[in-house]
Amino acid sequence: MLCQRCQKRNASVHFTQIINNKKTEMYLCEQCARENEKSDINMGAPLGLNDLLTGLLGINPNVHMGEAAPEQIHCEKCGMTYEEFQRTGKFGCSDCYEVFEQKLGPLFKRLHGSTGHVGKIPGNASSEIKSTREIEKLKELLNKSIQNEDYEKAAEIRDKIKRLSEQKLK
Amino acid sequence: MGRWYIDKGPESDVVISSRVRLARNFRKYPFPSKLDKEQGGRVLEEVKDAVFNSNSTLAGDVTFIDIKALNPIEKQSLVEKHLISPELAENGRESGLLISRDEKISIMINEEDHLRIQCMFSGMQISDAWKLCNNIDLLLESKIDFAFSRQYGYLTCCPTNIGTGIRASVMLHLPGLVMTGYIKGILEACGKLGVAVRGIYGENSYASGNMFQISNQVTLGQKEDEIVTGVTNIASQIIEQERMLRAELHRQNPYRFEDKIYRSFAVFSSARIISYEESLKLISDVRLGLDMGIIKGISIETLNEIMLLIQPASLQKTAGSVLGPDERDIKRAEIIRNKLKVN
Numbered sequence: 266m267l268c269q270r271c272q273k274r275n276a277s278v279h280f281t282q283i284i285n286n287k288k289t290e291m292y293l294c295e296q297c298a299r300e301n302e303k304s305d306i307n308m309g310a311p312l313g314l315n316d317l318l319t320g321l322l323g324i325n326p327n328v329h330m331g332e333a334a335p336e337q338i339h340c341e342k343c344g345m346t347y348e349e350f351q352r353t354g355k356f357g358c359s360d361c362y363e364v365f366e367q368k369l370g371p372l373f374k375r376l377h378g379s380t381g382h383v384g385k386i387p388g389n390a391s392s393e394i395k396s397t398r399e400i401e402k403l404k405e406l407l408n409k410s411i412q413n414e415d416y417e418k419a420a421e422i423r424d425k426i427k428r429l430s431e432q433k434l435k
Numbered sequence: 436m437g438r439w440y441i442d443k444g445p446e447s448d449v450v451i452s453s454r455v456r457l458a459r460n461f462r463k464y465p466f467p468s469k470l471d472k473e474q475g476g477r478v479l480e481e482v483k484d485a486v487f488n489s490n491s492t493l494a495g496d497v498t499f500i501d502i503k504a505l506n507p508i509e510k511q512s513l514v515e516k517h518l519i520s521p522e523l524a525e526n527g528r529e530s531g532l533l534i535s536r537d538e539k540i541s542i543m544i545n546e547e548d549h550l551r552i553q554c555m556f557s558g559m560q561i562s563d564a565w566k567l568c569n570n571i572d573l574l575l576e577s578k579i580d581f582a583f584s585r586q587y588g589y590l591t592c593c594p595t596n597i598g599t600g601i602r603a604s605v606m607l608h609l610p611g612l613v614m615t616g617y618i619k620g621i622l623e624a625c626g627k628l629g630v631a632v633r634g635i636y637g638e639n640s641y642a643s644g645n646m647f648q649i650s651n652q653v654t655l656g657q658k659e660d661e662i663v664t665g666v667t668n669i670a671s672q673i674i675e676q677e678r679m680l681r682a683e684l685h686r687q688n689p690y691r692f693e694d695k696i697y698r699s700f701a702v703f704s705s706a707r708i709i710s711y712e713e714s715l716k717l718i719s720d721v722r723l724g725l726d727m728g729i730i731k732g733i734s735i736e737t738l739n740e741i742m743l744l745i746q747p748a749s750l751q752k753t754a755g756s757v758l759g760p761d762e763r764d765i766k767r768a769e770i771i772r773n774k775l776k777v778n
Binding site for chain 1 (some may be wrong): 462468472489524572573576583584587589590591592595599601653654655656658659
Protein backbone atom coordinates (compact mmCIF):
# COMPACT_ATOMS: atom_id res chain seq x y z
CA MET A 266 0.00 0.00 0.00
CA LEU A 267 1.28 3.45 -0.93
CA CYS A 268 1.60 6.24 1.63
CA GLN A 269 -1.54 8.39 1.50
CA ARG A 270 0.43 11.59 2.00
CA CYS A 271 3.28 11.45 -0.48
CA GLN A 272 1.84 8.75 -2.70
CA LYS A 273 5.41 7.62 -3.35
CA ARG A 274 6.79 5.45 -0.58
CA ASN A 275 5.29 2.35 1.00
CA ALA A 276 2.99 2.97 3.95
CA SER A 277 4.22 1.41 7.18
CA VAL A 278 2.53 3.51 9.88
CA HIS A 279 -1.15 3.52 10.77
CA PHE A 280 -2.02 7.04 11.89
CA THR A 281 -5.22 7.91 13.73
CA GLN A 282 -6.21 11.44 14.57
CA ILE A 283 -9.29 12.48 16.53
CA ILE A 284 -10.33 16.11 16.27
CA ASN A 285 -13.71 17.23 17.58
CA ASN A 286 -14.81 13.60 17.82
CA LYS A 287 -14.04 13.16 14.14
CA LYS A 288 -11.74 10.29 13.47
CA THR A 289 -9.28 10.41 10.58
CA GLU A 290 -7.28 7.32 9.73
CA MET A 291 -4.30 7.29 7.44
CA TYR A 292 -1.62 4.97 6.28
CA LEU A 293 1.69 6.78 6.03
CA CYS A 294 5.32 6.04 5.27
CA GLU A 295 7.77 6.62 8.09
CA GLN A 296 9.02 9.93 6.78
CA CYS A 297 5.55 11.42 6.32
CA ALA A 298 4.48 10.14 9.72
CA ARG A 299 7.41 11.93 11.29
CA GLU A 300 6.65 15.16 9.44
CA ASN A 301 3.02 14.83 10.30
CA GLU A 302 3.88 14.42 13.94
CA LYS A 303 6.08 17.48 13.83
CA SER A 304 3.37 19.60 12.31
CA ASP A 305 1.05 18.45 15.07
CA ILE A 306 3.42 19.17 17.89
CA ASN A 307 4.41 22.56 16.58
CA MET A 308 1.71 24.46 18.45
CA GLY A 309 3.86 27.60 18.60
CA ALA A 310 3.21 28.41 14.97
CA PRO A 311 0.25 30.76 14.68
CA LEU A 312 -2.78 29.11 13.21
CA GLY A 313 -3.42 31.19 10.13
CA LEU A 314 -6.75 32.26 8.76
CA ASN A 315 -6.13 30.01 5.78
CA ASP A 316 -5.75 26.95 7.96
CA LEU A 317 -9.00 27.72 9.72
CA LEU A 318 -10.80 28.35 6.47
CA THR A 319 -9.64 25.18 4.86
CA GLY A 320 -10.60 23.51 8.12
CA LEU A 321 -14.12 24.81 7.68
CA LEU A 322 -14.12 23.43 4.19
CA GLY A 323 -13.42 20.05 5.74
CA ILE A 324 -9.81 19.64 4.75
CA ASN A 325 -6.76 19.58 6.95
CA PRO A 326 -4.05 21.23 4.87
CA ASN A 327 -1.36 19.10 6.51
CA VAL A 328 -3.05 15.86 5.67
CA HIS A 329 -4.13 14.60 2.29
CA MET A 330 -7.10 12.35 2.76
CA GLY A 331 -6.70 9.24 0.69
CA GLU A 332 -10.20 9.67 -0.69
CA ALA A 333 -10.90 10.49 -4.30
CA ALA A 334 -11.23 14.23 -4.95
CA PRO A 335 -14.82 15.51 -5.09
CA GLU A 336 -16.37 15.91 -8.50
CA GLN A 337 -14.00 17.55 -10.93
CA ILE A 338 -15.80 20.87 -11.25
CA HIS A 339 -13.78 23.88 -12.26
CA CYS A 340 -14.36 27.51 -13.18
CA GLU A 341 -14.13 28.24 -16.92
CA LYS A 342 -13.22 31.90 -16.42
CA CYS A 343 -10.19 31.57 -14.14
CA GLY A 344 -9.44 27.84 -14.14
CA MET A 345 -9.98 27.41 -10.40
CA THR A 346 -10.77 23.80 -9.48
CA TYR A 347 -12.78 22.82 -6.42
CA GLU A 348 -9.72 21.06 -5.07
CA GLU A 349 -7.71 24.29 -5.36
CA PHE A 350 -10.51 26.26 -3.72
CA GLN A 351 -10.57 23.80 -0.83
CA ARG A 352 -6.81 23.95 -0.46
CA THR A 353 -6.44 27.74 -0.61
CA GLY A 354 -9.83 28.81 0.74
CA LYS A 355 -9.90 31.59 -1.87
CA PHE A 356 -12.00 32.22 -4.98
CA GLY A 357 -10.32 32.95 -8.32
CA CYS A 358 -12.97 35.21 -9.84
CA SER A 359 -16.58 36.27 -9.51
CA ASP A 360 -17.77 33.31 -11.63
CA CYS A 361 -16.36 30.83 -9.09
CA TYR A 362 -19.29 31.73 -6.83
CA GLU A 363 -21.69 30.28 -9.40
CA VAL A 364 -19.52 27.30 -10.27
CA PHE A 365 -19.10 26.18 -6.65
CA GLU A 366 -22.48 27.43 -5.53
CA GLN A 367 -23.74 24.13 -4.12
CA LYS A 368 -20.81 23.98 -1.73
CA LEU A 369 -21.03 27.54 -0.47
CA GLY A 370 -24.22 27.68 1.59
CA PRO A 371 -22.88 25.71 4.57
CA LEU A 372 -19.52 27.51 4.43
CA PHE A 373 -21.10 30.98 4.54
CA LYS A 374 -23.49 29.87 7.23
CA ARG A 375 -20.55 28.82 9.41
CA LEU A 376 -18.48 31.90 8.65
CA HIS A 377 -21.18 34.54 8.82
CA GLY A 378 -24.24 32.84 10.28
CA SER A 379 -26.06 33.92 7.17
CA THR A 380 -26.19 33.22 3.46
CA GLY A 381 -27.78 36.40 2.13
CA HIS A 382 -26.53 39.95 1.58
CA VAL A 383 -28.61 42.76 3.09
CA GLY A 384 -26.12 45.63 2.83
CA LYS A 385 -25.72 48.27 0.15
CA ILE A 386 -26.02 47.49 -3.54
CA PRO A 387 -24.13 49.20 -6.35
CA GLY A 388 -25.96 52.10 -7.96
CA ASN A 389 -25.58 50.48 -11.37
CA ALA A 390 -26.92 47.08 -10.23
CA SER A 391 -29.59 45.68 -12.51
CA SER A 392 -33.10 46.96 -11.91
CA GLU A 393 -34.06 43.37 -11.08
CA ILE A 394 -31.71 43.32 -8.09
CA LYS A 395 -33.03 46.69 -6.97
CA SER A 396 -36.69 45.81 -7.24
CA THR A 397 -36.11 42.49 -5.43
CA ARG A 398 -34.51 44.40 -2.59
CA GLU A 399 -37.37 46.91 -2.63
CA ILE A 400 -39.93 44.10 -2.42
CA GLU A 401 -38.08 42.53 0.52
CA LYS A 402 -38.18 45.86 2.33
CA LEU A 403 -41.87 46.34 1.60
CA LYS A 404 -42.67 42.84 2.88
CA GLU A 405 -41.03 43.73 6.19
CA LEU A 406 -43.10 46.91 6.35
CA LEU A 407 -46.22 44.94 5.49
CA ASN A 408 -45.63 42.57 8.41
CA LYS A 409 -45.10 45.48 10.75
CA SER A 410 -48.30 47.20 9.61
CA ILE A 411 -50.29 44.00 10.13
CA GLN A 412 -48.83 43.59 13.61
CA ASN A 413 -49.82 47.18 14.37
CA GLU A 414 -53.28 46.44 12.96
CA ASP A 415 -52.85 49.31 10.51
CA TYR A 416 -54.76 47.52 7.76
CA GLU A 417 -55.19 50.55 5.55
CA LYS A 418 -51.43 51.00 5.26
CA ALA A 419 -50.97 47.24 4.86
CA ALA A 420 -53.31 47.24 1.87
CA GLU A 421 -51.37 50.08 0.32
CA ILE A 422 -48.08 48.24 0.74
CA ARG A 423 -49.61 45.01 -0.57
CA ASP A 424 -50.62 46.79 -3.78
CA LYS A 425 -47.18 48.28 -4.15
CA ILE A 426 -45.57 44.86 -3.80
CA LYS A 427 -47.96 43.48 -6.38
CA ARG A 428 -47.11 46.26 -8.85
CA LEU A 429 -43.37 45.79 -8.38
CA SER A 430 -43.62 42.01 -8.76
CA GLU A 431 -45.57 42.39 -12.00
CA GLN A 432 -43.01 44.86 -13.34
CA LYS A 433 -40.25 42.45 -12.46
CA LEU A 434 -41.91 39.62 -14.40
CA LYS A 435 -42.08 41.82 -17.49
CA MET B 436 3.32 62.80 6.69
CA GLY B 437 -0.35 63.01 7.55
CA ARG B 438 -1.33 64.85 10.69
CA TRP B 439 -3.91 62.27 11.68
CA TYR B 440 -1.32 59.88 13.05
CA ILE B 441 -0.26 62.52 15.51
CA ASP B 442 -3.49 64.32 16.34
CA LYS B 443 -5.43 63.07 19.27
CA GLY B 444 -8.95 62.09 18.38
CA PRO B 445 -12.09 61.43 20.46
CA GLU B 446 -11.58 58.99 23.39
CA SER B 447 -7.85 59.21 22.78
CA ASP B 448 -7.04 57.93 26.27
CA VAL B 449 -7.92 54.44 25.05
CA VAL B 450 -8.59 54.61 21.31
CA ILE B 451 -5.57 55.17 19.09
CA SER B 452 -7.25 55.06 15.69
CA SER B 453 -10.29 53.94 13.70
CA ARG B 454 -10.26 52.34 10.29
CA VAL B 455 -12.80 51.11 7.77
CA ARG B 456 -12.01 49.26 4.59
CA LEU B 457 -14.15 47.99 1.75
CA ALA B 458 -13.19 45.12 -0.55
CA ARG B 459 -14.32 45.49 -4.16
CA ASN B 460 -13.60 43.63 -7.40
CA PHE B 461 -14.12 44.17 -11.11
CA ARG B 462 -16.72 41.83 -12.52
CA LYS B 463 -14.84 41.36 -15.79
CA TYR B 464 -11.41 40.39 -14.48
CA PRO B 465 -10.32 37.35 -12.42
CA PHE B 466 -9.25 38.23 -8.88
CA PRO B 467 -5.62 39.41 -8.52
CA SER B 468 -4.15 35.98 -7.70
CA LYS B 469 -5.41 34.76 -11.11
CA LEU B 470 -4.49 37.85 -13.13
CA ASP B 471 -1.74 37.81 -15.71
CA LYS B 472 0.62 40.77 -15.93
CA GLU B 473 -1.27 42.41 -18.74
CA GLN B 474 -4.66 42.16 -17.03
CA GLY B 475 -3.11 43.39 -13.78
CA GLY B 476 -1.85 46.44 -15.63
CA ARG B 477 -5.30 47.07 -17.04
CA VAL B 478 -6.89 46.95 -13.57
CA LEU B 479 -4.37 49.57 -12.42
CA GLU B 480 -5.10 51.80 -15.39
CA GLU B 481 -8.87 51.51 -15.07
CA VAL B 482 -8.84 52.34 -11.37
CA LYS B 483 -6.55 55.32 -11.97
CA ASP B 484 -8.81 56.46 -14.78
CA ALA B 485 -11.92 56.11 -12.59
CA VAL B 486 -10.35 58.24 -9.87
CA PHE B 487 -8.38 60.85 -11.81
CA ASN B 488 -11.05 61.51 -14.41
CA SER B 489 -13.86 61.64 -11.88
CA ASN B 490 -14.22 65.41 -11.56
CA SER B 491 -14.25 65.03 -7.78
CA THR B 492 -12.20 66.38 -4.88
CA LEU B 493 -10.68 62.91 -4.58
CA ALA B 494 -9.10 63.28 -8.04
CA GLY B 495 -7.10 66.30 -6.91
CA ASP B 496 -6.30 64.88 -3.50
CA VAL B 497 -4.73 61.50 -4.23
CA THR B 498 -1.42 60.47 -5.76
CA PHE B 499 -0.59 57.14 -7.34
CA ILE B 500 2.31 55.06 -6.09
CA ASP B 501 3.63 52.12 -8.08
CA ILE B 502 4.43 49.51 -5.43
CA LYS B 503 6.88 47.63 -7.66
CA ALA B 504 9.00 50.75 -8.01
CA LEU B 505 9.56 51.13 -4.25
CA ASN B 506 12.57 49.82 -2.37
CA PRO B 507 11.99 47.47 0.60
CA ILE B 508 12.36 50.22 3.21
CA GLU B 509 9.84 52.46 1.46
CA LYS B 510 7.39 49.57 1.22
CA GLN B 511 7.87 48.58 4.84
CA SER B 512 7.37 52.14 6.02
CA LEU B 513 3.99 52.19 4.23
CA VAL B 514 3.12 48.96 6.03
CA GLU B 515 4.15 50.47 9.35
CA LYS B 516 1.79 53.38 8.73
CA HIS B 517 -0.97 50.87 7.88
CA LEU B 518 -1.31 52.46 4.44
CA ILE B 519 -0.67 49.16 2.73
CA SER B 520 -0.91 45.59 3.94
CA PRO B 521 2.11 43.30 4.18
CA GLU B 522 0.43 41.27 1.41
CA LEU B 523 0.49 44.23 -1.00
CA ALA B 524 4.11 44.99 -0.19
CA GLU B 525 5.20 41.45 -0.97
CA ASN B 526 2.91 40.07 -3.64
CA GLY B 527 5.13 41.12 -6.55
CA ARG B 528 2.12 41.68 -8.81
CA GLU B 529 1.11 44.74 -10.78
CA SER B 530 0.00 46.54 -7.67
CA GLY B 531 -0.47 50.14 -6.71
CA LEU B 532 -1.64 52.55 -4.10
CA LEU B 533 -3.71 55.71 -4.32
CA ILE B 534 -3.09 57.83 -1.30
CA SER B 535 -4.55 61.13 -0.17
CA ARG B 536 -2.39 64.04 0.92
CA ASP B 537 -3.41 63.72 4.57
CA GLU B 538 -2.92 59.92 4.36
CA LYS B 539 -6.42 59.28 5.67
CA ILE B 540 -7.46 57.62 2.43
CA SER B 541 -5.54 54.76 0.92
CA ILE B 542 -6.81 52.68 -1.97
CA MET B 543 -4.84 49.50 -2.53
CA ILE B 544 -4.99 48.10 -6.04
CA ASN B 545 -4.46 44.39 -6.75
CA GLU B 546 -4.04 43.33 -3.17
CA GLU B 547 -6.04 40.17 -2.46
CA ASP B 548 -8.96 41.96 -4.12
CA HIS B 549 -8.73 44.42 -7.00
CA LEU B 550 -9.64 47.25 -4.67
CA ARG B 551 -9.26 47.79 -0.97
CA ILE B 552 -10.66 51.19 -0.10
CA GLN B 553 -9.40 52.21 3.31
CA CYS B 554 -10.04 55.28 5.47
CA MET B 555 -8.30 55.97 8.76
CA PHE B 556 -8.94 58.53 11.48
CA SER B 557 -7.40 59.22 14.86
CA GLY B 558 -9.32 58.23 17.97
CA MET B 559 -12.84 56.87 17.95
CA GLN B 560 -14.28 57.91 14.58
CA ILE B 561 -15.38 54.69 12.90
CA SER B 562 -18.62 56.11 11.56
CA ASP B 563 -16.78 59.01 9.92
CA ALA B 564 -14.36 56.54 8.39
CA TRP B 565 -17.31 54.52 7.08
CA LYS B 566 -18.97 57.62 5.60
CA LEU B 567 -15.81 58.58 3.75
CA CYS B 568 -15.29 55.01 2.50
CA ASN B 569 -18.87 54.90 1.30
CA ASN B 570 -18.46 58.15 -0.65
CA ILE B 571 -15.37 56.84 -2.41
CA ASP B 572 -17.22 53.60 -3.17
CA LEU B 573 -20.13 55.56 -4.68
CA LEU B 574 -17.73 57.51 -6.84
CA LEU B 575 -15.93 54.39 -8.10
CA GLU B 576 -19.05 52.35 -8.75
CA SER B 577 -20.24 54.98 -11.22
CA LYS B 578 -17.23 54.06 -13.37
CA ILE B 579 -16.46 50.45 -12.50
CA ASP B 580 -18.83 47.49 -12.79
CA PHE B 581 -18.20 45.74 -9.48
CA ALA B 582 -18.60 41.98 -9.00
CA PHE B 583 -21.89 41.72 -7.16
CA SER B 584 -24.53 39.05 -6.73
CA ARG B 585 -28.02 39.45 -5.40
CA GLN B 586 -27.53 36.53 -3.04
CA TYR B 587 -23.99 37.12 -1.78
CA GLY B 588 -23.53 40.87 -2.27
CA TYR B 589 -20.05 42.11 -3.19
CA LEU B 590 -17.94 39.15 -4.30
CA THR B 591 -14.45 38.92 -2.86
CA CYS B 592 -11.48 36.62 -3.17
CA CYS B 593 -11.75 35.40 0.41
CA PRO B 594 -15.10 34.04 1.66
CA THR B 595 -14.56 35.92 4.94
CA ASN B 596 -15.12 39.26 3.19
CA ILE B 597 -18.18 38.62 1.01
CA GLY B 598 -21.41 40.56 1.30
CA THR B 599 -20.60 44.04 2.44
CA GLY B 600 -16.83 43.61 2.05
CA ILE B 601 -16.49 45.83 5.08
CA ARG B 602 -13.95 45.58 7.86
CA ALA B 603 -14.41 48.18 10.59
CA SER B 604 -11.71 48.28 13.22
CA VAL B 605 -10.43 50.29 16.14
CA MET B 606 -6.99 50.19 17.72
CA LEU B 607 -7.19 50.19 21.49
CA HIS B 608 -4.56 50.67 24.17
CA LEU B 609 -5.53 48.33 27.01
CA PRO B 610 -2.86 48.25 29.73
CA GLY B 611 -5.44 48.04 32.53
CA LEU B 612 -7.07 44.95 31.11
CA VAL B 613 -3.70 43.32 30.49
CA MET B 614 -2.32 44.11 33.98
CA THR B 615 -5.37 42.67 35.70
CA GLY B 616 -5.58 39.69 33.37
CA TYR B 617 -9.17 40.54 32.47
CA ILE B 618 -8.11 40.84 28.85
CA LYS B 619 -8.46 37.07 28.48
CA GLY B 620 -12.15 37.17 29.29
CA ILE B 621 -12.65 40.12 26.94
CA LEU B 622 -10.92 38.30 24.12
CA GLU B 623 -13.09 35.24 24.64
CA ALA B 624 -16.27 37.31 24.81
CA CYS B 625 -15.30 39.16 21.62
CA GLY B 626 -14.86 35.85 19.83
CA LYS B 627 -18.36 34.82 20.80
CA LEU B 628 -19.81 38.14 19.66
CA GLY B 629 -18.32 37.88 16.20
CA VAL B 630 -15.59 40.42 16.86
CA ALA B 631 -11.98 39.60 16.07
CA VAL B 632 -9.07 40.79 18.20
CA ARG B 633 -5.62 41.04 16.72
CA GLY B 634 -2.22 42.62 17.24
CA ILE B 635 -1.31 45.95 15.68
CA TYR B 636 -0.41 44.69 12.23
CA GLY B 637 -3.60 42.71 11.69
CA GLU B 638 -3.83 39.09 10.75
CA ASN B 639 -1.39 36.72 12.45
CA SER B 640 0.33 39.48 14.37
CA TYR B 641 0.49 39.48 18.14
CA ALA B 642 -0.35 42.30 20.49
CA SER B 643 2.68 44.34 21.51
CA GLY B 644 2.70 47.38 23.72
CA ASN B 645 -0.78 46.43 24.95
CA MET B 646 -2.25 47.49 21.61
CA PHE B 647 -5.23 45.53 20.33
CA GLN B 648 -7.15 45.87 17.11
CA ILE B 649 -10.77 44.84 17.28
CA SER B 650 -12.86 44.39 14.16
CA ASN B 651 -16.00 42.76 12.84
CA GLN B 652 -15.75 39.17 11.65
CA VAL B 653 -19.09 38.87 9.92
CA THR B 654 -19.52 40.67 6.61
CA LEU B 655 -22.59 38.88 5.23
CA GLY B 656 -26.16 39.13 6.48
CA GLN B 657 -25.76 42.47 8.25
CA LYS B 658 -25.98 46.01 6.96
CA GLU B 659 -22.86 48.17 6.92
CA ASP B 660 -24.36 50.53 9.50
CA GLU B 661 -25.18 47.64 11.81
CA ILE B 662 -21.65 46.31 11.52
CA VAL B 663 -20.13 49.73 12.25
CA THR B 664 -22.48 50.23 15.22
CA GLY B 665 -21.71 46.73 16.50
CA VAL B 666 -17.96 47.35 16.59
CA THR B 667 -18.54 50.79 18.12
CA ASN B 668 -20.72 49.36 20.89
CA ILE B 669 -18.30 46.62 21.82
CA ALA B 670 -15.39 49.05 21.70
CA SER B 671 -17.29 51.46 23.98
CA GLN B 672 -17.81 48.75 26.57
CA ILE B 673 -14.14 47.78 26.46
CA ILE B 674 -13.17 51.46 26.80
CA GLU B 675 -15.35 51.83 29.92
CA GLN B 676 -13.88 48.66 31.46
CA GLU B 677 -10.37 49.84 30.72
CA ARG B 678 -10.94 53.25 32.32
CA MET B 679 -12.47 51.70 35.40
CA LEU B 680 -9.59 49.25 35.84
CA ARG B 681 -6.96 51.96 35.40
CA ALA B 682 -8.56 54.05 38.11
CA GLU B 683 -8.96 51.04 40.38
CA LEU B 684 -5.37 49.88 39.94
CA HIS B 685 -4.15 53.35 40.80
CA ARG B 686 -6.46 53.61 43.81
CA GLN B 687 -5.40 50.26 45.23
CA ASN B 688 -1.71 50.95 45.18
CA PRO B 689 -0.83 54.44 43.97
CA TYR B 690 2.89 54.22 44.86
CA ARG B 691 3.43 50.97 43.01
CA PHE B 692 1.38 52.18 40.04
CA GLU B 693 3.19 55.51 39.73
CA ASP B 694 6.55 53.91 40.40
CA LYS B 695 6.10 51.59 37.41
CA ILE B 696 5.17 54.51 35.17
CA TYR B 697 8.01 56.77 36.35
CA ARG B 698 10.56 53.97 35.99
CA SER B 699 9.43 53.30 32.43
CA PHE B 700 9.53 57.02 31.65
CA ALA B 701 13.01 57.28 33.09
CA VAL B 702 14.34 54.49 30.90
CA PHE B 703 12.39 55.70 27.88
CA SER B 704 13.74 59.22 28.08
CA SER B 705 17.35 58.40 28.86
CA ALA B 706 18.18 55.13 27.11
CA ARG B 707 21.08 55.17 24.64
CA ILE B 708 20.19 51.85 23.01
CA ILE B 709 16.62 50.67 22.77
CA SER B 710 14.98 47.86 20.80
CA TYR B 711 11.61 48.27 19.11
CA GLU B 712 10.02 45.71 21.43
CA GLU B 713 11.28 47.43 24.54
CA SER B 714 10.23 50.85 23.35
CA LEU B 715 6.68 49.61 22.70
CA LYS B 716 6.46 48.29 26.25
CA LEU B 717 7.73 51.55 27.69
CA ILE B 718 5.51 53.68 25.45
CA SER B 719 2.53 51.79 26.84
CA ASP B 720 3.45 52.81 30.40
CA VAL B 721 4.28 56.38 29.41
CA ARG B 722 1.02 56.72 27.52
CA LEU B 723 -0.85 55.42 30.53
CA GLY B 724 0.97 57.94 32.72
CA LEU B 725 0.05 60.79 30.37
CA ASP B 726 -3.58 59.72 30.07
CA MET B 727 -3.90 59.60 33.84
CA GLY B 728 -2.17 62.90 34.41
CA ILE B 729 0.71 61.25 36.28
CA ILE B 730 3.37 62.33 33.79
CA LYS B 731 3.15 65.95 32.73
CA GLY B 732 5.04 68.18 30.36
CA ILE B 733 4.89 66.08 27.22
CA SER B 734 1.92 65.69 24.92
CA ILE B 735 0.14 62.66 23.54
CA GLU B 736 0.87 64.10 20.11
CA THR B 737 4.62 63.91 20.76
CA LEU B 738 4.24 60.32 21.90
CA ASN B 739 2.20 59.45 18.79
CA GLU B 740 4.89 60.97 16.61
CA ILE B 741 7.59 58.99 18.40
CA MET B 742 5.57 55.81 17.99
CA LEU B 743 5.47 56.33 14.25
CA LEU B 744 9.10 57.35 13.83
CA ILE B 745 10.75 54.55 15.78
CA GLN B 746 9.38 51.67 13.73
CA PRO B 747 12.22 49.85 11.95
CA ALA B 748 11.56 51.02 8.38
CA SER B 749 10.34 54.53 9.22
CA LEU B 750 13.49 54.93 11.29
CA GLN B 751 15.72 54.04 8.36
CA LYS B 752 13.71 56.30 6.08
CA THR B 753 14.32 59.21 8.45
CA ALA B 754 17.99 58.31 8.73
CA GLY B 755 18.20 58.13 4.95
CA SER B 756 20.24 54.94 4.98
CA VAL B 757 19.98 51.22 5.65
CA LEU B 758 20.83 50.55 9.28
CA GLY B 759 21.72 47.27 10.99
CA PRO B 760 19.78 46.23 14.11
CA ASP B 761 22.35 47.71 16.54
CA GLU B 762 22.53 51.00 14.66
CA ARG B 763 18.73 51.13 14.62
CA ASP B 764 18.56 50.70 18.39
CA ILE B 765 20.98 53.59 18.90
CA LYS B 766 19.18 55.79 16.37
CA ARG B 767 15.85 54.94 18.00
CA ALA B 768 17.03 56.08 21.42
CA GLU B 769 18.35 59.27 19.82
CA ILE B 770 15.01 60.06 18.14
CA ILE B 771 13.14 59.50 21.39
CA ARG B 772 15.42 61.83 23.34
CA ASN B 773 15.26 64.43 20.59
CA LYS B 774 11.49 64.43 20.49
CA LEU B 775 11.24 64.53 24.29
CA LYS B 776 13.79 67.37 24.24
CA VAL B 777 16.09 65.71 26.76
CA ASN B 778 19.78 65.05 26.24
